[in-house]
Amino acid sequence: xxxxxxxxxxxxxxxxxxxVVNAQREELTDLDRAIGDGDHGANLDRGFQAVLVKLDGxxxxxxxxxxxxxxxxxxxxxxxxxxxxxxxxxxRASKLGDSDLDAAGVVALxxxxxxGIVQRGKASVGEKTMVDAWTPALxxxxxxxAAGKSPxxxxxxxxxxxxxxxxxTEPLVATKGRASYLGERSAGHRDPGxxxxxxxxxxxxxxxxxx
Amino acid sequence: xxxxxNDPEDVLSEFMRGFSIAHKDIVEYKTDPVHxxxxxxxxxxxxxxxxGGGSGHEPLGGGYVGxxxxxxxxxxxxxxxxxxxxxxxxxxxxxxxxxVLHLVLNYTGDILNFEMAAELAAAEDIEVxxxxxxxxxxxxxxxxxxxxxxxxxxxxxxxxTGAATDLGYDLAKTxxxxxxxxxxxxxxxxxLTACTVPTAGKPSFDLGPDEIELGIGVxxxxxxKRVPMMQVDEIVDVLVDAVVKDLKFERGxxxxxxxxGLGATPLSEQYIMYNHAWDKLDALGVNVTRSQVGNYFxxxxxxxxxxxxxxxxxxxxxLYDAPVHTAGWRKGV
Numbered sequence: 001x002x003x004x005x006x007x008x009x010x011x012x013x014x015x016x017x018x019x020v021v022n023a024q025r026e027e028l029t030d031l032d033r034a035i036g037d038g039d040h041g042a043n044l045d046r047g048f049q050a051v052l053v054k055l056d057g058x059x060x061x062x063x064x065x066x067x068x069x070x071x072x073x074x075x076x077x078x079x080x081x082x083x084x085x086x087x088x089x090x091x092r093a094s095k096l097g098d099s100d101l102d103a104a105g106v107v108a109l110x111x112x113x114x115x116g117i118v119q120r121g122k123a124s125v126g127e128k129t130m131v132d133a134w135t136p137a138l139x140x141x142x143x144x145x146a147a148g149k150s151p152x153x154x155x156x157x158x159x160x161x162x163x164x165x166x167x168x169t170e171p172l173v174a175t176k177g178r179a180s181y182l183g184e185r186s187a188g189h190r191d192p193g194x195x196x197x198x199x200x201x202x203x204x205x206x207x208x209x210x211x
Numbered sequence: 212x213x214x215x216x217n218d219p220e221d222v223l224s225e226f227m228r229g230f231s232i233a234h235k236d237i238v239e240y241k242t243d244p245v246h247x248x249x250x251x252x253x254x255x256x257x258x259x260x261x262x263g264g265g266s267g268h269e270p271l272g273g274g275y276v277g278x279x280x281x282x283x284x285x286x287x288x289x290x291x292x293x294x295x296x297x298x299x300x301x302x303x304x305x306x307x308x309x310x311v312l313h314l315v316l317n318y319t320g321d322i323l324n325f326e327m328a329a330e331l332a333a334a335e336d337i338e339v340x341x342x343x344x345x346x347x348x349x350x351x352x353x354x355x356x357x358x359x360x361x362x363x364x365x366x367x368x369x370x371x372t373g374a375a376t377d378l379g380y381d382l383a384k385t386x387x388x389x390x391x392x393x394x395x396x397x398x399x400x401x402x403l404t405a406c407t408v409p410t411a412g413k414p415s416f417d418l419g420p421d422e423i424e425l426g427i428g429v430x431x432x433x434x435x436k437r438v439p440m441m442q443v444d445e446i447v448d449v450l451v452d453a454v455v456k457d458l459k460f461e462r463g464x465x466x467x468x469x470x471x472g473l474g475a476t477p478l479s480e481q482y483i484m485y486n487h488a489w490d491k492l493d494a495l496g497v498n499v500t501r502s503q504v505g506n507y508f509x510x511x512x513x514x515x516x517x518x519x520x521x522x523x524x525x526x527x528x529x530l531y532d533a534p535v536h537t538a539g540w541r542k543g544v
Contacts (some may be wrong), residue, residue: 124533
């Protein structure tokens with residue numbers, strides 16, 4: 001496992017994300033059918049497949065370059081709230097990816113992305129959105145950095161916490177996004193954005209473990 | 212899934228190309244990024260009017276671009292908001308040098324993408340103002356929801372605001388009258404069936420044979436309440452009462468009564484709804500001075516409809532009566 005992560009890791013992260021989004025497209029769509037409008041899987045899949053085309057044959061020098069391509073492609077292909085939110089997140093994160101990242105650098109990069117999501121979407125913890133997966137993930141990441149863990153270990157801790165955060169959205173009543181129209185009826189379903197966030201972080205961790 | 216389509220991934224491009232050829236005298240279709248603008252381009256010196264939203268609501272989209280209505284529109288994928296680059300391209304195409312109003316329906320995705328597009332337009336020195344349409348009285352406006360949705364009333368708002376730009380309203384006055392239109396109306400709808408997004412391949416929600424969704428939106432999302440099927444007059448009672456309660460119409464006021472079909476509901480049933488809604492308003496002493504019945508804002512093949520009631524003063528009546536020449540709505544020309 002590498003001490004620092006760079007362009008190679010970022011490329012692998014995004015390829016693994018595209019693969020998992022494609023494989024889980026139906027699951028994400030079904031989650032969204034229950035409390036949204038049933039397009040989360042299809043939209044994200046369209047976006048990440050477009051990203052793969054853009055990155056095919058590219059030789060980016062830094063993680064930042066990779067993530068900037070991801071951001072602009074997602075912004076112009078996904079649509080919906082998820083396109084704006086993921087696009088903003090990758091754009092903000094890309095600005096902290098100019099040099100190779102140690103464990104603290106990885107968490108700082110993801111923190112910048114989440115700050116973008118919160119600023120754009122104006123959601124906070126407990127409103128049944130992707131913020132409910134990102135927030136515990138960042139907390140776990142900071143804890144792992146303080147414990148002196150490697151970048152791969154830090155990302156693994158974040159991925160685990162994000163998945164737990166996604167599951168923990170199930171009993172919540174949505175107060176942001178389209179699920180909020182359902183009121184109490186949104187309880188009992190997992191938030192699709194929180195689940196896709198967990199997949200994105202799992203892909204980042206798997207790519208780091210292989211780096 | 213039984214639909215008149217080829218590959219589900221090609222539905223949008225094939226339908227938009229067909230639409231653009233059929234109506235090339237009115238609209239121009241651009242594919243990179245996807246948007247429609249008036250044939251001949253922006254009207255110099257006129258305030259531009261741009262809207263956008265997911266596809267699947269036809270004729271909303273390219274169908275409302277033309278004289279007396281929108282200058283350009285950015286249609287997204289089915290039920291998904293357009294992307295910022297699409298909205299920026301539509302804004303550029305609508306800019307006749309007098310600024311552009313973004314008429315945005317209140318959905319999180321639309322708000323976020325229009326916000327990003329407005330930032331990009333500002334960087335190009337195009338003056339943009341934004342009015343958010345939220346006529347759906349079914350959703351409570353509170354910190355507990357994303358707020359009232361923009362539904363069928365948005366079409367009337369597009370038409371009337373477009374008329375204002377044709378009459379020479381500047382950007383600030385256009386935004387002001389658009390806000391006034393939004394504040395003057397309320398809508399509530401119901402669905403008898405869900406609909407199927409071609410790329411999803413299955414209905415957007417599950418509804419039993421004897422159930423209806425009250426307070427339905429237009430994106431295939433469930434409504435605010437699921438209830439057993441009722442007779443149409445009872446349904447209309449619920450819808451009209453909700454709108455009247457929200458807008459507090461008073462005896463002697465003039466209104467537009469507008470029934471919108473969601474796609475699969477026959478016009479005959481929409482007129483049955485109109486029939487009872489008119490009686491209810493008449494009983495309240497409210498004068499229905501303008502009427503509109505039909506599929507103006509659909510949700511693919513969803514069965515259902517909504518009732519919109521708009522308070523009309525002299526200005527709004529004049530804007531409603533102005534000529535419009537689009538593929539989806541033509542009168543006075």
